[in-house]
Amino acid sequence: MSHSVMASNRRLLKNSAAVTLSVAIGGILVFLAMIILARYLGVEDFGIFSTLLAIVSLIQLFADGGMVNITIRDVARDNQSLNRYIGSTSIGLIMVSALLLLITGGVVYVADIPSKVGVSLLLMLLAQLCALQGLIFGAAIRAMEDMEITAFIGVVHKLMLVAAMWGTLELGGDLTAVCAANLIVNLIQTLWLQWVVHRKYGALVYRFDRTLWKTVFKDSLPLGISMVLRKLTVHLDILLLSVLATVFAVGLYSSAYRVLQLIETASIAFSGVMLPVLSQLAVQDKTRYAGMLNNVLTFMLAAAIPLAAWLWVASDNLVLALYGEDYKSAGQVLQVLGIGLIALIPASLLHPAFAAINEQKILMKLAIASLALNSVLGVILIWYFSYLGAAIGTAVTECVVFFTGLVILGKLGYGFRNLSKVLTILLSVCLTMLVYQLLPQQAGLLPELLRLSACIPVYLMCLFTLRVYSIRDIQLMLKKPNGNEQPVVNS
Template sequence: MSGARTFVRGFVGVGAVRLCSILLALVTSIVLARTLGVESFGKYAFVMALVPLLSLPVAGGLAPLLTREIATYCHNDNWPLFRGLLRASHAWVLTCSLVLLLLAWLYVDADAAAGQGRLQLVMIALLLVPLGGVNAIRSGVLKGMGMPVRAVLPVQIIQSTLFLLALSLIGLAYSLNVVTVLWVQVAAALLAYLAGSWLLLRNRPAGVRHGPTSYETLRWSSSLLPFALLAAVGTFNSQIGILMLGMLGTDEQVGGLRVADRAAHLVGLPLTLVNMVIAPYIVRARGDGDQQRLQRLAQRAARGSFAIAITVAVPLVLFGSAVITFVFGDDFARPAYLPMVLLIAGYLVNVFFGSVGYLLSMSGFVRDSVKGQVASILVNVTLCALLVPVYGALGAAAGVALGMLVRNVLLAMLVRRRLGIRPGVL
């Protein structure tokens, strides 16, 4: 009962933070959409979709690896390895970030970087990569310590609030453009990193603050590879619609799809909250060999998530067009509504099957989770390439939704084979 109460408390806490984050992101999107317009908002959305891809060499897979390992070290009071992993991960992120930034600045011609096109925007956005890497370390460690609320607070609340406040204040005095917005994003990310570092230092176990340090560099490196592959295909999968639409479509269509995804993401929010809390509990259930507890955990999480998701989905489908028009403006209703409906269907499928990816990766079957992501991305890329030139944002949304279906069906089969439990609602 104590474990169940802790899980529910963590879910509610993370849920409150995530709900505030969603509201902040929604208000921010409204401000940006109405201030920048459809075309410039599409440019901003395209560049921000590139940031997770550019971050993969720096921090891809690092957060879930840290969550799994730190949860194990805390469970076994293995503080020397805790200290070693924390130091090694910081060294990795800082080294890779410096190399990436150096290569980028050497590759890009200074005159071209001073232009007003997408290249300049990408160069500014590159500064978010090292900040995202150190934030991934902090988040993964705090989640592994069983502190999911503290893990998500700096980025989802502090950074989002600072970003929105700065945009509002600057917008009162000056005309906002994409370059200014990106610089504000970088400044907010830096302040969030400082706040997150303070939280991590304050909440470290006493055994970590002093004592010997041990390293398992070879094992950590080999364990990081499948997590990195999973992060790579997962990140590419989540951004492929925006990226291919940006390359094959128009900035207006990109802006419409981003608005559609913001709305549809509310349907997937319950499962997102569960996944932010569930990882340490999966590790403990597997470590104790308690398969029945793992089955109950997976099924209850999926059922609770789906009940909330369907409640959100129905009014969005029925009244979504009017809501988009009222909130974002007439220019966004046409390119956003139908893609939103398709994305809602995809998110419902995702929630229905539950935390299949986390069940595999947190149980040591990361490669199996990669298989599902690869299958999904193949479907996604193929359909986007075929449909985007003809149907624009609607084609991209169809590719994303069908990719979600393929991924979840395959991962559910692998969960049953590897773990011997039934994931999902049924």
């Protein structure tokens, strides 16, 4: 293997390790912030916070419009365009963000929303739009594959967020004060990322380029619509619960969903690492693209299935340890949502997989179908089963969308051919869960995590003993696009 190929492999390994570690630490810190909010605010106020966050997240994605992912793709293909591309995209996003903020403020005023809720909504929206600017600067760094930088800044940002949430609430701050603290933390992160881009890659050209913007808008629109619809599907249950049920039900559902979100965030970040690689392979070598896609999907299923099994048996203990007695009814919700993880984790790879082959319209169609299905299931099931019905609807929708995506990839010539490995993964999980059940059970978070940690080596040993993965498989997954070897896809 040549020196350049070895260097490329080391860079991919470095990026994967940095992002994985960053997401693991950052996800835990965000989850800790949610626990702090849930305990300090109580079930009902936490339900209000969750509803506002759902609304703001949708508006932020509408402003994004898929431009962050398209920016990563295009800059990764043409590094020389970075300064002009990032600068123009940043200016365009500022214009869109200002318009959305103005519209939202008008709606708050006309709808005569209570001042506390209205001000909190606007502050939270401003914080999210500020973070979106940071994502554009971060996209430049990620496209250049210097992901350890964004990983480090991301962890520091989450540390500041936890400190800000705890300090604000400990000093007697309310929901509005929490949103203001979030805005300050996001502003610091955005300015930091901007400074890094200027220093490392040169000054950005902050000039609105109509031709460039038109191209970006055209390419990102299908992806952006799919992302908005996807996010709407994710938050739909919270929005439906706030209308069809009670704020208390929203709080219970949200507390369980935060556990799922912690895991989902890691899978999305990992998929983000694969976007530049898949984008290059799709252009250079479609055979290696198909092989890489199969191997990564198998890897993600190998992570998703045991997590789903663990949440099924440990949900009650986890909810009580994290949130306390007030949230004990959320244990059943976590069980059901855990089943959805089997599809949710590998489904995060669908976005980079389709974006890499310029099939963003398929993502949009999948998102529309997902939203429609979740809406129908949500209305029916929430009406009869409240927050538990919302969880069932989410789990069913995730499974349908994932398997539909696999079928479409197959029709495009990139079918999933590692079914035998998935069956072996299921066997490995069953053997591991037998060991898990034999270990002593104690209440509390630490004993539960220790019990889980003791089973991880058992599971890994099963995977390698049963030949789900070999060292060669891992090497091929880490191999950069300029390598010559092609991954072997098991039939």
